[in-house]
Every structure is written in structure tokens, then in C-alpha cells.
Amino acid sequence: MYFNRLKELSTNPQLVARLKFLVRDVLDLRANNWVPRREEVKAKTINEIHSEAEKTLGLRPGATLSIRNARAPPGAQGNLGPGGYPINRPGTGGMMPGMPGARKMPGMPGMDNDIWEVPRSRMPRGAQQPLIGKSPSLNTRLLPQGSNVSMSGRSSALLQGSGGPPVRPSGYVSGMEPVSQVPVPVKLSPTSTVLPVAEKPQVPAARSNPEELKRKTVSLLEEYFSVRILDEALQCIEELKSPAFYPEVVEKAISLGLDKSPPRVEPVAQLLEHLFAKKVFTASDLATGCLNFASQLEDLAMDLPKAPANFGEIISKLVLTGAMDFKLVNEILQKVTDDLYEKDLFAAIMKAISSSPTGQGVLDSQAPDVEACKNLFQ
The missing domain is CATH 1.25.40.180 (Serine Threonine Protein Phosphatase 5, Tetratricopeptide repeat)
Structure with missing residues (x-):
């Protein structure tokens, strides 16, 4: 009798839409033998999270606990929280396997047989390995024409410096600096021309009304x-x-x-x-x-x-x-x-x-x- 009354209320146009949907939810729940259609979402404990992770990764039960205990510093094994997991450990990183800072599982890449991470050596970005037995090469197009400089195995004399005296200009005198032959342009300062200011004609004062x-x-x-x-x-x-x-x-x-x-x-x-x-x-x-x-x-x-x-x-x-x-x-x-x-x-x-x-x-x-x-x- 009560559920018949609820069916009538669910089709009543004068009932508020929110109440109609609540009545329909009760009727649907009764029709499904009082089993909800959707599982109730609630917060999970840390033990439940680790258990699901072990099932997902195919690990034996308690594997995550042993891994986390192995990473704990000496003397910190006794400081365990609910479920046997250590707490307040500095530098433990993430709580889940595979998260940043967490220890990798056995069989994962980058692990040795003793279940320890193997550090990988990386070259700094932009660094190149040294070339052994290879002499540096020079671009001959950068050298002056007519120079017979050997480029094989030895550096050019232009780079290492030759024993001959430096070439002096033709107008060089000992003890004096060479005089520059290039004329220096003289920058003339612009003369400011003052234009006569035209005086404004004085406007006669307006006469007041008599x-x-x-x-x-x-x-x-x-x-x-x-x-x-x-x-x-x-x-x-x-x-x-x-x-x-x-x-x-x-x-x-x-x-x-x-x-x-x-x-x-x-x-x-x-x-x-x-x-x-x-x-x-x-x-x-x-x-x-x-x-x-x-x-x-x-x-x-x-x-x-x-x-x-x-x-x-x-x-x-x-x-x-x-x-x-x-x-x-x-x-x-x-x-x-x-x-x-x-x-x-x-x-x-x-x-x-x-x-x-x-x-x-x-x-x-x-x-x-x-x-x-x-x-x-x-």
C-alpha cells in the first residue's frame, strides 16, 4: 500500500522535481532487492590502498611493507604506524610504488639482482666526448692568399705565432706611434638660431558697460x-x-x-x-x-x-x-x-x-x- 502511494506521488505533477527523484530512487532500490546500483564511494585506508596495489602489480602480500621497511633509516624500524608501515621517515618520497621517490619493484627496469637501483651515468647536456688522436682542423679560407702553411698535424704559425718580427707600417718611426692616415670627420655643433619672437599685439581692455x-x-x-x-x-x-x-x-x-x-x-x-x-x-x-x-x-x-x-x-x-x-x-x-x-x-x-x-x-x-x-x- 505504501509503495503504491509512492508510485502515485512519483507521477504527481504538483510535486517538486527533487522529491519525485527521491521517491523514484526508493522504488528502484526496492525493485533491485535493496542493492544499490552504484557502489558507495568512501575513503580507503592505507592498508586497502596497498593491498589493491599489490593485486594490480601481481606482488605477494606484504611486499610493499618489506620494501618500505628496507628504505627506512637505521633505528626507524620501530616507528611504525597502523598496519605496520613506518611513519615520519625523512626522504621517503611517495607512498605508492612507482611514484616519485619510491623504490622500484623487483623485475622492473633499472634493478639489479639484489633488488637495488642501478645508477645511470649521464653526460651533461651539450658535452661531447673527447676525440683521441685527431688534430684540430682549420678552415683554409680564413687564411690570407699565398700563405704556404701546412695544415696537417700542426697548427698554423698564424695561430701559434711565428718567430719573425711583426710587420710595421711604411710610415712607422721608432719610438713614435704610427700616425693615422684616415681623416677624422669633424662634427660641427649645430648653431642654434634664435628666431625673433613676435610680440603679441596688446588687446585693449574691454570697456565696461556705462x-x-x-x-x-x-x-x-x-x-x-x-x-x-x-x-x-x-x-x-x-x-x-x-x-x-x-x-x-x-x-x-x-x-x-x-x-x-x-x-x-x-x-x-x-x-x-x-x-x-x-x-x-x-x-x-x-x-x-x-x-x-x-x-x-x-x-x-x-x-x-x-x-x-x-x-x-x-x-x-x-x-x-x-x-x-x-x-x-x-x-x-x-x-x-x-x-x-x-x-x-x-x-x-x-x-x-x-x-x-x-x-x-x-x-x-x-x-x-x-x-x-x-x-x-x-
Whole structure:
């Protein structure tokens, strides 16, 4: 009943293939009277291996044991392992007959009657046996033409050396070395020709966009009016890398400073004085910037009535520091078209200079130019 159930399982398609084969193996084993089809493979002992070797080679039982005992060194016979075979013997080589290092069996090639190996003498590779009674031969084609040298039994005089003196060259002088007649070619060192390096044409610096410069100028001036750090403002102006734009920086500084509430008269004057002292701005930059602002003063004064007076204070400080003189003041006054604004501007300049300790000296040194400015209002 059980085996019928196993037969049904072996044909069941829902059963895993591995289980199907296991069931079939059980059925086949029962059909073969429980005798496996293949002999079970397992490890063999050393005694079984030697017994099989003796049967294969046709030796008497125990022959391998006697051979191995004979090869053992004196005093090592007592050190035997299981089955009577010696163990831990140095230099025994292989364990099986016929393996490298094992002793050969009786009747095998290379054995004498006492069952000892016969050493074979071998010639070194490439060595030749000496030829007895045979004189060395020379190739006559290697000798000069016309030489009557006997080649039988004796070596040539060219090889052993003749008794005659060596032949000297025709130009030989005693005590001197022969002079070589072959001309030695003179190796001329190549002269390195230095070619003139063509200088690259200098590419003019690309001009910055005017709108971009104006935007940067307004930004740095606004920052200066907030923090009032002169060195930082100087660095920002130098980073513009556009000296031609400096007059517009002067004009924009005055315009933004006076448009503040309250007007930044003192910060603007300090900034212009600092940049002039550091030689960032030139007198021409200051003059051009102030002239441009003066031409727009009338429009600005309509919204900022105090702009002419504040502008006059800035000019007075530049005059006191030597950045301007009254000749330039005369030109600035002429740029203002409105007489009222012109008078307010000049009055603010004279008041600020007169109130300064060094102002009187400046007025005296430039008296003709000061008088020319006064004549504009007559």
C-alpha cells in the first residue's frame, strides 16, 4: 500500500522535481532487492590502498611493507604506524610504488639482482666526448692568399705565432706611434638660431558697460554713506577699473550726498579729499565732475533750495586742501545760469573759506582770481 502511494506521488505533477527523484530512487532500490546500483564511494585506508596495489602489480602480500621497511633509516624500524608501515621517515618520497621517490619493484627496469637501483651515468647536456688522436682542423679560407702553411698535424704559425718580427707600417718611426692616415670627420655643433619672437599685439581692455558702471557707482556710494569707511570706498572705486569714469563718480557723489536728508556735505567732502590725497582722483577728475554738476544745479535747486549753498561748502573744502583754485571756481560759477543760485554758491564758498584758520592765506595768495569771481556779479 505504501509503495503504491509512492508510485502515485512519483507521477504527481504538483510535486517538486527533487522529491519525485527521491521517491523514484526508493522504488528502484526496492525493485533491485535493496542493492544499490552504484557502489558507495568512501575513503580507503592505507592498508586497502596497498593491498589493491599489490593485486594490480601481481606482488605477494606484504611486499610493499618489506620494501618500505628496507628504505627506512637505521633505528626507524620501530616507528611504525597502523598496519605496520613506518611513519615520519625523512626522504621517503611517495607512498605508492612507482611514484616519485619510491623504490622500484623487483623485475622492473633499472634493478639489479639484489633488488637495488642501478645508477645511470649521464653526460651533461651539450658535452661531447673527447676525440683521441685527431688534430684540430682549420678552415683554409680564413687564411690570407699565398700563405704556404701546412695544415696537417700542426697548427698554423698564424695561430701559434711565428718567430719573425711583426710587420710595421711604411710610415712607422721608432719610438713614435704610427700616425693615422684616415681623416677624422669633424662634427660641427649645430648653431642654434634664435628666431625673433613676435610680440603679441596688446588687446585693449574691454570697456565696461556705462550702465553697469553707474549701477556699481550708486551702490558703492550708498554703502559709503551708510558706513562712512573711506578705505572701503576707495577699494570699491578702484575695482571699477575705469579711470575715465571717475569724473562721473565725482558728480554722482555730490548729487547723491546733497539729495540725502539731511544733506551729506561733510561725508562727500571727506571722500573727495581722501581720493585726491591717495591719488585715485586727479585734479582734472574733480574739476570735470564739479563742472558737470554745476551745469545741472539749476534743475536740482528747484527741488532742493539749499543745494547751491551745500555745493559751495564742498567746493570751499576742496579749495582749502589745494585740490582746486579760484580759477576753477570762476568756471564753475559761469556754468550756473541763474544769477540767484550763482550768488548763493559764491557766498557759501567765501563764507566757508573765511571761517577757516588757513582761509585768509588762501584768499590772499589767489587775490586776482578771487577778484575776477566777484566781478561776475557787477
